[in-house]
Amino acid sequence: xxxxxxxxxxxLAAPGRTITxxxxxxxxxxxxxxxxxxxxxxxxxxxxxVLHLQVVDDLGCPSSFTAGVPVLIGSTPVFRTGSIPNVACxxxxxxxxxxxxxxxxxxxxxxxxxxxxxxxxxxxxxxxLTNQISINNGVPGAIIADPTQIGSLCVxxxxxxxxxxxxxxxxxxxxxxxxxxxxxxxxxLGSPIDQDSNxxxxxxxxxxxxxxxxATIGTWADNSNTGSQNTTLAGVPLSSSLxxxxxxxxxxxxxxxxCPVNGTWTLSITDLLxxxxxxxxxxxxxxxxxxxxxxxxxxxxxxxxxxxxxYWSGPGVExxxxxxxxxxxxxNTPGTALxxxxxxxxxxxxxxxTITLAISEVPVLDAGPxxxxxxxxxxxxxQVQNVPIVPNCTWTxxxxxxxxxxxxxxxxxxxxxxxxxxxxxxxxxxxMEVIPLEVLTxxxxxxxxxxxxxxxxxxGVILLNASGDTLVNVQGGLTGVLYSDIIDCGxxxxxxxxxxxxxxxPFSITPYAAxxxxxxxxxxxxxxxxxxxxxxxxxxxxxxxxxPFTLDHDEDTDEICADGLGFSAYDWYRNGAxxxxxxxxxxxxxxxxxxxxxxxDQQGCSAFSDTLLICPMVAVVQNSGLLVTQTGFASYAWTxxxxxxxxxxxxxxEISGNGWYTVTITxxxxxxxxxxxxxxxxxxxxxSAYTELQFTxxxxxxxxxxxxxxxxxxGASGNIRILDMTGRVVHxxxxxxxxxxxxxxxxxxxxxxxYFVRLQLGERxxxxxxxxx
Numbered sequence: 001x002x003x004x005x006x007x008x009x010x011x012l013a014a015p016g017r018t019i020t021x022x023x024x025x026x027x028x029x030x031x032x033x034x035x036x037x038x039x040x041x042x043x044x045x046x047x048x049x050v051l052h053l054q055v056v057d058d059l060g061c062p063s064s065f066t067a068g069v070p071v072l073i074g075s076t077p078v079f080r081t082g083s084i085p086n087v088a089c090x091x092x093x094x095x096x097x098x099x100x101x102x103x104x105x106x107x108x109x110x111x112x113x114x115x116x117x118x119x120x121x122x123x124x125x126x127x128x129l130t131n132q133i134s135i136n137n138g139v140p141g142a143i144i145a146d147p148t149q150i151g152s153l154c155v156x157x158x159x160x161x162x163x164x165x166x167x168x169x170x171x172x173x174x175x176x177x178x179x180x181x182x183x184x185x186x187x188x189l190g191s192p193i194d195q196d197s198n199x200x201x202x203x204x205x206x207x208x209x210x211x212x213x214x215a216t217i218g219t220w221a222d223n224s225n226t227g228s229q230n231t232t233l234a235g236v237p238l239s240s241s242l243x244x245x246x247x248x249x250x251x252x253x254x255x256x257x258x259c260p261v262n263g264t265w266t267l268s269i270t271d272l273l274x275x276x277x278x279x280x281x282x283x284x285x286x287x288x289x290x291x292x293x294x295x296x297x298x299x300x301x302x303x304x305x306x307x308x309x310x311y312w313s314g315p316g317v318e319x320x321x322x323x324x325x326x327x328x329x330x331x332n333t334p335g336t337a338l339x340x341x342x343x344x345x346x347x348x349x350x351x352x353x354t355i356t357l358a359i360s361e362v363p364v365l366d367a368g369p370x371x372x373x374x375x376x377x378x379x380x381x382x383q384v385q386n387v388p389i390v391p392n393c394t395w396t397x398x399x400x401x402x403x404x405x406x407x408x409x410x411x412x413x414x415x416x417x418x419x420x421x422x423x424x425x426x427x428x429x430x431x432m433e434v435i436p437l438e439v440l441t442x443x444x445x446x447x448x449x450x451x452x453x454x455x456x457x458x459x460g461v462i463l464l465n466a467s468g469d470t471l472v473n474v475q476g477g478l479t480g481v482l483y484s485d486i487i488d489c490g491x492x493x494x495x496x497x498x499x500x501x502x503x504x505x506p507f508s509i510t511p512y513a514a515x516x517x518x519x520x521x522x523x524x525x526x527x528x529x530x531x532x533x534x535x536x537x538x539x540x541x542x543x544x545x546x547x548p549f550t551l552d553h554d555e556d557t558d559e560i561c562a563d564g565l566g567f568s569a570y571d572w573y574r575n576g577a578x579x580x581x582x583x584x585x586x587x588x589x590x591x592x593x594x595x596x597x598x599x600x601d602q603q604g605c606s607a608f609s610d611t612l613l614i615c616p617m618v619a620v621v622q623n624s625g626l627l628v629t630q631t632g633f634a635s636y637a638w639t640x641x642x643x644x645x646x647x648x649x650x651x652x653x654e655i656s657g658n659g660w661y662t663v664t665i666t667x668x669x670x671x672x673x674x675x676x677x678x679x680x681x682x683x684x685x686x687x688s689a690y691t692e693l694q695f696t697x698x699x700x701x702x703x704x705x706x707x708x709x710x711x712x713x714x715g716a717s718g719n720i721r722i723l724d725m726t727g728r729v730v731h732x733x734x735x736x737x738x739x740x741x742x743x744x745x746x747x748x749x750x751x752x753x754x755y756f757v758r759l760q761l762g763e764r765x766x767x768x769x770x771x772x773x
Contacts (some may be wrong), residue, residue: 001043004071008037011055011063021056025065025156025282048072048105048295074300074347077102081341086392086440087358088531090334094357095530096312096327098341105299120201121159121269123277128270133285135262142261144171147213147253152286153179154210155267158190158203159278160235162220162242166270169256172263177255179211182272183221186406186428188241191234192278204235206281210246213253220247225406225427233423237410237453240427300345314339334361336442356418358441361386363525363535370540372547374605377504377512380539382523384495384509393466393489395445397435400460400475401426407459411452417487418443426459441489447472447482495525502541518542546607551597553614560595561586562609567599575669590703592616594669615671619699620663621709622679627653628696628709629675631743633665651707651743655679693764697757701771704748708757713738716761722748723756735761748772 006024013019024032024041026049032041043049050068077100088094119131144150159165162184170176188194191205209220217223220242223230231240267283303309304324311319312327315337320326331337337359342352364385371378397415401407406428413424417439426433439445449461456476463472463483472483500506502515513521519541526534550563562570562585572579574593587597597609620629629636631651638648641659653661662676694711708720715737722731731748738761752773759766 003040004043005040006051008053008055011037011053013057017057017059019055020058023054023056025052043071043073070295072105072295072298074345074349075103076351077302077343079341079353081353081355084355085357085529085531087360087527087529088331089360089362089527089533090332091330092531092533094329096329096339098325098353100302100325100343102300102302102345105295119280121271121278121280123271123274125271125274128268131267131280131283133265135265144257144259144261147257150253150256150285152210152284154208154284155280156206156208156282157278157280158192158206159276160188160192160194161273161276162187162189162224164271164273164276166272168268170266170268171256171259172265173259175256175259177249177253178251179249180220181250184224185226186240187224187231188235188239189278191241193236194276195236201277203279206279207244209242209244211249211253212246215246215248218248219250223247229427233412233425238412239410240425300347300349303344309344312339312341331359334359356440356443360527362533363527365523365525365535365537367523367537367539370542371513372542372545372607373514374546375603377514378541380511380513380521382509384525392438392440395437395439395466396464397437398462399424399426399433399435401431402458403455404431406430407452409452409454409456410450411456411459412450413461414448416446439487441487443487445487446484449477449479449482451477451479495523498522498524513541515541515543518544546605549599549607549609551595551609551612553612558590559586559588560612562597562599566601568602569600571598613669613671615667615673616705617699617702618663618665618673618675620661620675620677621696621698622677623694623696623709623711625655626711626741627655627661627677627679628743629663629665630707631745634668635666637664638662652741693761693766695759695766695768697768697770701773704750704772706746706770708744708746708759710738710742710744710759711740713740713742713761715739718761720744720746721758722750723758725754
């Protein structure tokens with residue numbers, strides 16, 4: 001790739017003449033014509049080459065080509081990095097290693113040893129142009145006995161229409177073989193300028209084409225646009241041009257068996273169609289040359305033994321102290337990371353290769369809530385919460401041509417990914433071409449379209465990402481960028497469930513499960529490779545009943561309702577005992593207790609609800625020197641100003657002094673309820689001061705369950721009557737001898753409303769008004 005300074009000024013013209021042109025030819029790389037003998041030539045090859053010089057004087061007379069001058073080149077090594085992963089996880093150790101191999105300095109023996117001169121190929125139909133090479137360095141009397149003795153037969157040429165030409169080779173005894181005979185419609189040779197004329201001809205760039213009986217890819221025509229399309233976009237305007245290479249001749253070179261080696265060899269080119277021209281920059285023939293390995297020991301030496309000439313660079317790199325082609329790296333940020341290996345050779349050339357790694361987060365999984373399976377398989381709705389990166393994927397490029405006659409007028413599409421550009425077009429007879437694009441997450445991609453000068457409206461471009469989303473859909477576009485972005489393959493890594501029994505697809509993140517017995521399934525998602533990682537989570541699929549549903553209580557309507565819809569029947573249980581069955585999800589009841597429901601569907605699958613507690617309303621009242629609450633609970637605990645009252649374990653508490661009193665009750669079915677009261681205005685408590693009958697009803701209002709507190713009963717007997725507002729008795733409870741203090745629980749089933757509670761002990765009668773909801 002560097003420029004090589006060469007000096008041909010020591011060449012001499014014939015007496016009285018002047019050198020006006022220097023023709024430089026690097027073996028296999030075409031002809032460079034200059035008007036001065038001191039020039040800089042680009043070195044396009046990757047190994048040793050041979051440079052030849054021909055000069056032309058002011059009369060147009062050419063010299064012979066000189067013997068070859070070897071040029072040794074520091075070629076780019078082959079970097080073998082196949083063991084490096086293309087994806088790694090955050091925090092993982094990434095192994096970096098390469099094995100650079102330098103190509104030996106060899107000069108290929110199939111290079112030409114005898115050369116012709118450049119000639120213009122005008123657009124003159126029927127005109128045959130000939131160019132001759134004289135070979136006189138063969139063994140005297142040598143005869144070609146086998147076509148392999150013709151080591152090289154090559155032309156360096158450009159032409160804007162391969163189908164114009166008939167090309168043949170004639171040996172010194174007149175034997176002839178045809179190398180190319182028209183064919184190959186719409187195909188260039190080399191990189192021609194298809195806008196010139198015979199009167200104003202402009203040379204394009206010649207490409208090298210060779211023929212051999214041992215070639216296996218067919219003739220020029222076989223590889224043209226009408227054949228296998230072994231072509232590349234080139235020329236002005238851009239169009240498909242036959243790629244350089246070695247092809248089969250139309251007639252075998254075996255036709256030349258029996259020809260003498262020494263003598264005049266003639267290349268004939270005939271133009272059989274109008275409208276196109278070209279140039280024969282050079283042609284050559286070489287008789288069975290051998291590979292020249294005399295410069296192998298003079299090639300560049302790679303600096304593998306020093307950390308200054310062989311090293312890795314990139315985020316988190318730590319180069320190996322012993323092996324300078326190896327290193328490790330660690331990255332703590334997801335995304336992409338670029339790692340470059342650089343090596344210097346003894347020619348002073350620096351060579352490098354860069355690889356791109358996708359850095360993924362460690363998968364974080366949620367296998368979802370535990371599930372219950374009865375009749376129908378259940379969906380395990382697992383999630384990968386942080387979506388690890390997929391390092392590469394395939395996008396799809398679709399090129400359209402509505403008339404099936406190819407993209408005309410130089411239309412083409414340049415696709416650049418990761419810094420590398422590939423040019424595409426549509427050839428004749430192809431209405432649609434589908435091209436897979438292998439892309440890498442984090443790399444850039446750009447589509448640049450060059451519109452055709454004619455029939456551009458027939459051309460279409462579609463680009464799809466890996467998910468099938470349309471990113472570009474253009475018909476008859478203008479010249480310019482169609483798409484430019486950073487590639488994101490999205491998705492996750494590899495997922496698998498264990499065990500696999502009972503799963504619809506153990507490699508799906510969201511399979512259906514139908515296990516025979518209760519099973520714990522573990523999902524593991526892995527980012528593969530030596531620097532990979534994995535995450536896992538588990539879910540239990542139970543076969544022992546459905547998932548619990550919820551019960552809610554509406555105090556205004558006294559309804560208990562289940563949120564587990566879809567059941568055909570509900571069995572209701574109070575404190576563990578069957579209470580009632582309903583066909584709907586609600587039950588009306590005023591009963592206190594611990595409530596559950598069993599839902600049963602039409603397939604016989606069942607599920608229990610959670611437990612709903614309907615707890616009593618607790619109240620504390622002050623009756624003289626006593627605090628009183630309801631009876632009948634499992635336990636009682638009292639506090640005075642936040643401190644426990646020792647021994648206070650019943651519904652009655654003698655007041656110890658002013659302050660806040662709190663009672664906490666528990667029921668046999670799990671309720672814990674508290675109520676507080678502030679006792680004030682007490683100097684002391686003297687029960688003997690209270691001799692009159694007293695009674696209190698609490699709580700007020702209530703639901704028909706309340707307590708009657710009695711003081712100073714003096715052993716009398718009597719009754720408690722509940723009267724409605726008309727005075728009618730709706731409930732009555734007889735009382736035996738009542739001691740001084742008593743708490744009488746009441747359970748009254750009446751319609752909501754206002755009532756009177758009438759207490760009679762002996763001849764003493766007291767009445768209190770209550771409200772029952």
